[in-house]
Amino acid sequence: MKMFNGYNYFGNDFSKAGLENKKYNQGDVIITNTDSAYALGAPWKDIQPNEALKTGYEVFAGNELPYMNLQLNPKIFNVYRDREGSFDVNYSLSRIPTKDATGKIYAVYPNGEEGSFPFVGDDEKTAAGKLTIPRNVLPNEMNGELGSVKTYATNLVAVHENPKSSMDGLPSQDQAVVINVYNLGGKPIGQVVKKGSTWNKTAESLIKDPVVLPGHKAKFEYEDSKNPVDTSKAGLQLIKVRMTDQNEPTQTVVMEVPVLVTEETPPTTGLVLEANDFSLSKTEVAGLDKQKLDAFILKKSNSVTWDIATGLNDGIELSVRETTLTNNPDPLKSYTATLQAKKGSVVKTKKIQIYLSAKLTVEFVDEKGTSLETAYTDVREIGTSVDVSQISGVATILKKLKDNNYDLAQNPENETITIAVGENKVMYQFNGTLKLLSAPTVLDFEMKQATINAVRYKAPKIIGKSLVVSDTRAEKVKWNLKAKVNQPLTSLEDKQVKMPEAIKYQYQEEVLTLTDEIPLSSVI
Structure with missing residues (x-):
């Protein structure tokens, strides 16, 4: 030139x-x-x-x-x-x-x-x-x-x-x-379909400009071949399409194609913009400048946009229009972001919620998994480590259950837990027990004058604690209470005079004789 x-x-x-x-x-x-x-x-x-x-x-x-x-x-x-x-x-x-x-x-x-x-x-x-x-x-x-x-x-x-x-x-x-x-791969072609409609598109038709080695042929198939799209529910679905190089089958990739199921008649023009609320830890955004913070929001929210006419996102500018999130957020607050998709003069926006904390739930169950106490719940900052046993509310419930004759059978593996996005569950498992908690030290019938006629003396004076049996087992099977007489009723005037069958124990309608030979049982 x-x-x-x-x-x-x-x-x-x-x-x-x-x-x-x-x-x-x-x-x-x-x-x-x-x-x-x-x-x-x-x-x-x-x-x-x-x-x-x-x-x-x-x-x-x-x-x-x-x-x-x-x-x-x-x-x-x-x-x-x-x-x-x-x-x-x-x-x-x-x-x-x-x-x-x-x-x-x-x-x-x-x-x-x-x-x-x-x-x-x-x-x-x-x-x-x-x-x-x-x-x-x-x-x-x-x-x-x-x-x-x-x-x-x-x-x-x-x-x-x-x-x-x-x-x-x-x-x-x-x-x-x-x-x-x-x-290997291609451009997913977004779809908008009416709720309740029949899905009849092939997997291949959802991928534009597939890239495969020259001279090779690609194969397309749904990961869920029986029901790739559930048109019974309105909302965004990401259906998985697998693309495989038939000449080199080890080369395979799964792509997600966005499908919006709508209650109304699907539009033929305009833009689709979908994004999810999300949670994050404070450390994930620490020190990010505005450009990096916006990119983080777009990625974390799984934002997706496409032109309804083409199904592609070519030429669409996806951005964060505004957000209250900063690079030094307060973990106890929630934040918002408004996303924007723009193509020419066509603009679509969507507002999402951003959380920095997540729910912590601590459950207390018996050997059958039945709840013994109302679960302890709290909200904690994502990314922080918590020793659940040191939470005062949890410690109080653990002590209460032990006092109520439950034995701690299994501590949770995640008793010290790092709070993650979503719900964080911790479970303590107890076994119920069968225990004789207390019994009288003396049953005092007082001094009685024997007569020729048979007399029944009831309601002795109890010295010491009452007879208390605790059964907190989940499986309520029958148990036996056994007792025997160490020394039969004996006359104070003549030690040779004894009444071996004088001591009786009554349970409901059944009267049992206590002896010093064979302990008798009362079935409870």
């Missing part, structure tokens, strides 16, 4: 695709009375979005240099993002200036590092060999964007190196080995 003072005489309009040129006949004067130079063009090269073409220019007079001819095989690698190992390339070099000439093939790798490979020419003024592009000159994650292709180029040039030769420093034409890294 002809350049002077920064002006391109062939035009400066780069807004359209294609080549800019202007034909001049041999001998035509382009410009006079100015200093000028001719800049040689660069070979065609694909430029990735947000990247620039980096090239150099040569200016020379006289005959064109007899460049060496460098050929590469393969020049293009098409691989998936999990490709391991180096990339081997065969090269052939011709038009070397002299026999047995030496030199190097210089490489500039994608990460900017440089390398070289020596060559020696043969009698035919050619050379051949193999060069290697190491894996470590590429990023660890070669392509993290679903359904995309990322390109890495290694630029190569061969240079003849012989200080005694007039062709010392003669290069070849620039060449490049291109590595196209594929991330």
Whole structure:
């Protein structure tokens, strides 16, 4: 192109695709009375979005240099993002200036590092060999964007190196080995359907512009093949579509396609914007600037938007319109955020709630899982660690249950718990017991004068505690109370006079005789 003072005489309009040129006949004067130079063009090269073409220019007079001819095989690698190992390339070099000439093939790798490979020419003024592009000159994650292709180029040039030769420093034409890294996937096509309608779309129809290795074929299927979409419930659903490279079945990915089930007749134009309320810990947003805080909100809320007409989010600007959340929030407060989707003059907004605390529930159950006390509940900051046993309200309930003759059978594994998003549950499990809590030390019938007639003396004076039996077991099975007479009723006047069956125990309608031989049982 002809350049002077920064002006391109062939035009400066780069807004359209294609080549800019202007034909001049041999001998035509382009410009006079100015200093000028001719800049040689660069070979065609694909430029990735947000990247620039980096090239150099040569200016020379006289005959064109007899460049060496460098050929590469393969020049293009098409691989998936999990490709391991180096990339081997065969090269052939011709038009070397002299026999047995030496030199190097210089490489500039994608990460900017440089390398070289020596060559020696043969009698035919050619050379051949193999060069290697190491894996470590590429990023660890070669392509993290679903359904995309990322390109890495290694630029190569061969240079003849012989200080005694007039062709010392003669290069070849620039060449490049291109590595196209594929991330299997595509663009989910959002759907809006009416509640109660029949779902009959194929999995393949929900993915636009699927990316798969050249020459390979992709297969699409629902993860839930029987009921991919539940149209009986209104609201947003994310249905899972699996895409698999049929030529390399190990290459598979699951994509989520948003489906909005609506009570009304689905619109045909406009935008859809859906997002969820969410919880977070204070540390997650500490120190974030506004840009990072907004990005955090969009991600954490699982926000999703699409153009109803196309089902795609192309050209939609999704942002946080306003929020009360700061990078130093109060854990005891709740916050809001208003999200906005904008495409041209069409705007859609949605307000969501943001929480920094979560519910803590402590339950107390018996061996059957039945609740023994009303559960203790509280609200705690997400991300904090809590020893539940040290909470006064919990400690009070634990003591009460022990006092009521329950034995703590199992402490919760998460007795010290880190509060997480959602509900946090802790459970103490008790076993009920069967215990003889107390019994009288003396049953005092007082001194009685025996007569010839049988007399029953009841309601003795109880000295000591009452007879108390506690049964807190969940399974109420029968139990036995046993007692025996250590010494039968004996006359104070004549120790030989005894009444072995004088002591009776009555339970309901049953009267049992206590003896000093065989203990009798009362079944309760």
